[in-house]
Amino acid sequence: MKFIKDPINQFVKLETSSSIVLFTATIAALLLANSPLGHDFLEFWKNYITFSLPGFELSKPIYKWINDGLMAIFFFLIGLEIKREILSGELSHVKKASLPFFAAVGGMIIPAVLFTVLNTGNAGGEGWGIPMAADIAFSLGILTLLGNRVPNGIKVFLMAFAIIDDLGAVLVIAFFYSTNLIWANIFIGLGIVAVLIILARFNAYSKYLFFIGGIIVWVLFLKSGIHATIAGVLMALTIPLRRKTDTRSFYERGKELLDNFLDECTSQGKGEKSVLTHKQMHAIEELEELAENTTSPLQHSEHMLHGWVSYLIMPIFAFANAGVAFKFSGDTNLALSTNIALSMIVGNFIGIFSFSWLSIKLNIAELPKNVNFKQLAGVSFLGGLGFTMSLFINNLAYSDAALIDSAKMGILIGSLIAGTLGYITIRLTVKATK
Secondary structure: OHHHHHHHHHHHHHHHHHHHHHHHHHHHHHHHHOOOOHHHHHHHOOOEEEEEEOOEEEEEEHHHHHHHHHHHHHHHHHHHHHHHHHHHOOOOOHHHHHHHHHHHHHHHHHHHHHHHHHOOOOOOHHHHHHHHOOOHHHHHHHHHHOHHHOOHHHHHHHHHHHHHHHHHHHHHHHHHOOOOOOHHHHHHHHHHHHHHHHHHHOOOOOHHHHHHHHHHHHHHHHOOOOOOHHHHHHHHOOOOOOOOOOHHHHHHHHHHHHHHHHHHHHHOOOOOOOOOOHHHHHHHHHHHHHHHHHOOHHHHHHHHHHHHHHHHHHHHHHHHHOOOOOOOOOOOOHHHHHHHHHHHHHHHHHHHHHHHHHHHHOOOOOOOOOOOHHHHHHHHHHOOOOHHHHHHHHHHHOOOHHHHHHHHHHHHHHHHHHHHHHHHHHHHHOOOOO
């Protein structure tokens, strides 16, 4: 089981350490927003940055460049994770995917319905998508606080659930939070994506061509009315999972190159020279190419982007979007804040747990190994921790500043309570291991 646990533990380690950075950025934004510098801090993100070329101009406030630009990379990474899991991971088999699939469906439908019911007659009804989202970084960070006492099955389930939930959020954004569509731009963008997929299918993938195509698709979607981050998810579909070199060939050719490298070192006599020979340089170059061809473009891209997204893009997004001044004035919509918080906590718990329980009782799915229903209840609470994606959908759902801030308050409070309840529940239902 080591070959299964090691990649999962490495992933969890990355996500949980990044959750500290994300949490720090969130706290910093809240402190600054509620300090004497609050006005200047909040107004800073509204300053415009303009890129202009003959016949073309992009001018947006800083927070829009972050939400539409940097977050497209975040969504690209989500697309890579979804594709990998569907083709070769936890979602590649019906039995493995069933439980997280039903859990994610429940975690999307019930919170949205509960919010709609609670918010009837109140402003902000278009924010029904806000309580649907889950935040994998914070959720895994909470699991890590519990140490080795947490069964590996809980982590695997939570990761698979979060990926499916992210896919659902992407679809919600594409179909319900995109307006005034310019179909010509959309079809041209989809055509470019289709061409890149066909090229990759016939082993004609080029990262340089992909990069240029990705920029064009992003601009087309940005100008089309559909949210630009969807371009990131679609571009992930163009990245192939196939490897050019199999592991056996990598080993044999790599060993041959290293032997030649060693022979060249021996022929130079004693002492380490600063300058490598042409043969040594050629061996290193071929080893680099061999290593690149042995890793699939999809896995390589995912590996390279994970750190940038976890430690830079998500914290910047949180720093720019989490700031809300807690001033309970006449503009504050406490009903909206309360409804969002309740939908995140209660809605996700009921939705995730009930749909999971029902799928298991109907023998459609099964509990992960060493996991019981009490622990599943704890994970159901963690599913209500929807910080990053909830803030993102909040910015799409509302244009009124008072509604945006009120929703932020609900998101922050709901995420805090859901995370705390999840931690306590799992803490009480697992035993410490040495």
